[in-house]
Amino acid sequence: MAGGCFGLCRLLRRKRKNRRGPGAGPAQEAEEEVQHFQPLQQDPGRDRPEEQDRARGRLRRAVQRLLKFMRVRRRTATTAPPELPAQPDTSAAELEAEPDVSTAPRDCAASGDMAPTHVTATSDTALMDGTATFDTALTDAETSSDAAPTDVGAKADATTESIADTDCLPMDSVTDAPSLDIWEEKTVSNVNEVPAIVRSIHQWLTCRVSPEVRPPIAIRRLAHAHPGHVVTTLLHCAPACDRAAAILWRTIASSATTAHEVLPTLLRVMEDWPLHSVCTSNGDHVDVFALAATLALWLMVQELQCQDALFVYAPRLLLALLCQVSMSTEQMPQEVSTFWRGCQELHGLPAHPNSFVVQTIRALLCRLQWDQELVSVERKRGWDALLSADTHHYAVGLLAREMRHVLVPSYGPLARHLLGLLSTEGPRWELPALAFLVEVLNYLDVSAGDDSVLQILARHLQSQCPERRRLALRGLLVLSGDPSMAKSICSLSEPLLELLRDGDGELVAMTLSVFRNVLQDEEDRKGLSSTAPRLTEALRPVFDHDNSHVQLLSIRLFREVMEVLAEEGTEPWEMQVRQSLVPLFFRWHDENQRVAEAAREALLWATSFLHRKDLEQLLETEQPFRFCDCLMEKDRSRRGEHLQQALPYLQSPQEPLREAAVRFMGLTAMSEDDCPSVSNMRAALVATYSRAMRAPPAPLRRPMSLQQPPTTAQGPLLSAAAAPADAGPN
Numbered sequence: 196m197a198g199g200c201f202g203l204c205r206l207l208r209r210k211r212k213n214r215r216g217p218g219a220g221p222a223q224e225a226e227e228e229v230q231h232f233q234p235l236q237q238d239p240g241r242d243r244p245e246e247q248d249r250a251r252g253r254l255r256r257a258v259q260r261l262l263k264f265m266r267v268r269r270r271t272a273t274t275a276p277p278e279l280p281a282q283p284d285t286s287a288a289e290l291e292a293e294p295d296v297s298t299a300p301r302d303c304a305a306s307g308d309m310a311p312t313h314v315t316a317t318s319d320t321a322l323m324d325g326t327a328t329f330d331t332a333l334t335d336a337e338t339s340s341d342a343a344p345t346d347v348g349a350k351a352d353a354t355t356e357s358i359a360d361t362d363c364l365p366m367d368s369v370t371d372a373p374s375l376d377i378w379e380e381k382t383v384s385n386v387n388e389v390p391a392i393v394r395s396i397h398q399w400l401t402c403r404v405s406p407e408v409r410p411p412i413a414i415r416r417l418a419h420a421h422p423g424h425v426v427t428t429l430l431h432c433a434p435a436c437d438r439a440a441a442i443l444w445r446t447i448a449s450s451a452t453t454a455h456e457v458l459p460t461l462l463r464v465m466e467d468w469p470l471h472s473v474c475t476s477n478g479d480h481v482d483v484f485a486l487a488a489t490l491a492l493w494l495m496v497q498e499l500q501c502q503d504a505l506f507v508y509a510p511r512l513l514l515a516l517l518c519q520v521s522m523s524t525e526q527m528p529q530e531v532s533t534f535w536r537g538c539q540e541l542h543g544l545p546a547h548p549n550s551f552v553v554q555t556i557r558a559l560l561c562r563l564q565w566d567q568e569l570v571s572v573e574r575k576r577g578w579d580a581l582l583s584a585d586t587h588h589y590a591v592g593l594l595a596r597e598m599r600h601v602l603v604p605s606y607g608p609l610a611r612h613l614l615g616l617l618s619t620e621g622p623r624w625e626l627p628a629l630a631f632l633v634e635v636l637n638y639l640d641v642s643a644g645d646d647s648v649l650q651i652l653a654r655h656l657q658s659q660c661p662e663r664r665r666l667a668l669r670g671l672l673v674l675s676g677d678p679s680m681a682k683s684i685c686s687l688s689e690p691l692l693e694l695l696r697d698g699d700g701e702l703v704a705m706t707l708s709v710f711r712n713v714l715q716d717e718e719d720r721k722g723l724s725s726t727a728p729r730l731t732e733a734l735r736p737v738f739d740h741d742n743s744h745v746q747l748l749s750i751r752l753f754r755e756v757m758e759v760l761a762e763e764g765t766e767p768w769e770m771q772v773r774q775s776l777v778p779l780f781f782r783w784h785d786e787n788q789r790v791a792e793a794a795r796e797a798l799l800w801a802t803s804f805l806h807r808k809d810l811e812q813l814l815e816t817e818q819p820f821r822f823c824d825c826l827m828e829k830d831r832s833r834r835g836e837h838l839q840q841a842l843p844y845l846q847s848p849q850e851p852l853r854e855a856a857v858r859f860m861g862l863t864a865m866s867e868d869d870c871p872s873v874s875n876m877r878a879a880l881v882a883t884y885s886r887a888m889r890a891p892p893a894p895l896r897r898p899m900s901l902q903q904p905p906t907t908a909q910g911p912l913l914s915a916a917a918a919p920a921d922a923g924p925n
Contacts (some may be wrong), residue, residue: 219308253726255755278563295885301534310463335839383417389424390443391419393433400439408445416445422456426491427483430464434487441494448495454503457495462508464488465515466616468522468623469531484534486548489519496562506563510605513598514631516556516622517581517591523549524584553581568597588630588662595634606638616650629655629666636673641680649683656690661699668694669706675712684713688726695733700742705747707737714755724763738778738794739843743787750782750793754800761804772801773833776826777840781847783819823859 208270235440323365418425425447433440464471470482492512495501504893505512523531527548535548545551557578560569572578572594580590599606613632641648648670655667657901671687674680694706710730713723717834723730734756737749753775761769777799782794795814800810807829827834837859844856 202380210589221850229548242249244639278691281504312350327373331440339700342359377663383420384733386421386424386548387549389417389421390428393425393428397429397439397443400442401437403439410442412446414446415442415450415453419450419453421531424459426460426464426488427481430483430487430491431481434484434534436487436490437541437685440491444491444494447500448498448501451500451503454498454501455507455761456496458504458512458656461488461824462511463490463514465492465512467517468519469528484531485519486523486531486535486538489516489552489555490538493551493558496555496558499562502562505559507557510602510609512559513594513602514609514613515554516552516559517594517631518627519626520549520552520581521584521587521591521627522557523547523552524582524587549582553578565598565601570602571597588626591627591630595631598632603638606635607640610635610639614647614651626660626662626666629663629670633670633673633677636670640715641677646683649680649687652713653687653690656687656694659741661702661781664694665699665705668702668709671709672705672712675709678716681713681716684709688730692726692729692733694738700740703737703740703744704745707745707752711748711752711755714752714759723756724759727760728771729766731756731760731768731775735775735778738782743785746782746785746787746790749794750797754797757800759803769805772804773830774840776801780819780822780826780859781841781844781852781855784849784851786849786851820854820858895896 320662334337342475383392393414396414400411414425429440429443434443447457463483463487464483468485469486472480472482477863496505531548538544539546545554557569575593577590577593577597580586580593602609610632613628613635617628617632632651637650639648651666652670652674655663656671658664671684671691675684691709691898694702697706699701710723731753731824734749734753738746738753740746740749757768757772762769767917779794779798783791783798785791787796799811799814800809802814809825809829810822813819827837841856841859844852845860847853847856
């Protein structure tokens, strides 16, 4: 290049000498020098001054190109390392054979405008290829037409414009990778091109070792136009979210509108555990891990600009993450475990995916500025409960309740979304979805008569899983408060009656509450009338449940059901009422005052229904001792049945019930004897049995003083007293 500059200077000096006063020798030499740069003459008969003018024009254009080139070299040289040696004069052929790579920076982060080190991507080399050295350009002008210099300049400009504004790629692939400017300026009209472009951008970023590399903004524009194809391709080519993919996800999230377009596709992948099968626009059928989409979401949540988009999809995002916690806690396929080990090593994440998903939920709440809900769940140890398979469904319900006041507007559509998911055959995460559904059923519009929710709850009501049955009952309890649903719930009376025999007090209590809610409406009572006889029969054993709340609900429900039956006449239901008198009599002696009062009110209604004014008066005056006498006197044919009903109460953990049982059985036996001393014997029996029954843990033993009965009338009493030690309830 230096030789070209010196040659130009010599030419200019000779030209000036010729103008001042040229001699024979110097004039000749200058003329030959000028002729050296002139092209071949097409018309030798032209005047010499015209030829000189044309030569001057070509010379002027060549000088302009040289000055332009010198400015480019001067600007580029400022980025070159200072210790680089000066480059010798090099011809165009030598430049093509050995490119000048000494001025190309090795550090990818040095400047966003720096070019790769390859000859085809170096700005200095490209300019030198276009203009070569000035001597070479002028020499070429000898054998070209008039337009030759202009063509050379055009070639140089075109070459300069085609230089890529990229960072350094590997030497063996840089020529194949498109430039960053091309991606940012290119308009993609064919979706089939999207996967290739996304992979090229990812490859371009992969080779960048500097953390300060400028993110390609082109990915944002591409993701906004084709969100599904961009998300699918990124998840496929970088499922573990390497450094390049992390930059791309954060770049996408830095635009609120682009994040809004991308999140639905991520949601679909997250909801399909453990693999989501998709097909890219170029026909590539791939399976994408649901955890890969969660990892991408975790990266996006860290960008403030995507907050508005996250708020729009927060309910479904929260639900999808909760279900992922459940699935990754209970079932972990080997392929998922292998995939996660790679992610954990790459990003330093928790060893188990369920802990990472909980971490993502907390990050989501923080980004949405729901700090109060976050602290509330923490205070109730909800995050720890989420990680346990036994308490996961409880934690899901807790989180749904805590989110209620911030997500209320979204709970109606979310409930519909859950119904759609639970209606599919074999859903993979029914338990957490059902737990969430129960919490949002209040916001579901059921007035349209859609029975899909009842079908779902009925299916789980008969499940072998106790947690599913409990959640289904909670859902029915919510729906039973809506009068429009009461009639439909009556159709589930059969499985509900089965649950009354369950040993779980909570299940039984919720079942009783469902029946009571249905009976609140007059019209719904008629729909339950066909089930009422079996319901009253199933309720009698529940009077003696271990849970006092269950006892209270069952006694109140019994009375309400009998009132419904009484409207149809007394004859068909008289037997049901008579069989309830003895159990209700003993519950009248219950230590729980609410249960005792409910039993007394039920007895009052039953005696009124049976037209037993005598018993009704004794109840009103609270004379239980005389109530027994009066009951046994009128029902002699049922004494054996009454004794059988009273036997279990001899082993009751409550002392008042044991004493009432002794009193009832003694009076029943002695009511057949008119001996004058019957009152004294009755008192002795009551006192003896009372003392014997005051020690609940000890087995019941017959008193020694009663082993030899004084009269034959006491024979039935002793046999009845001996039975409870071995006999159970009927």
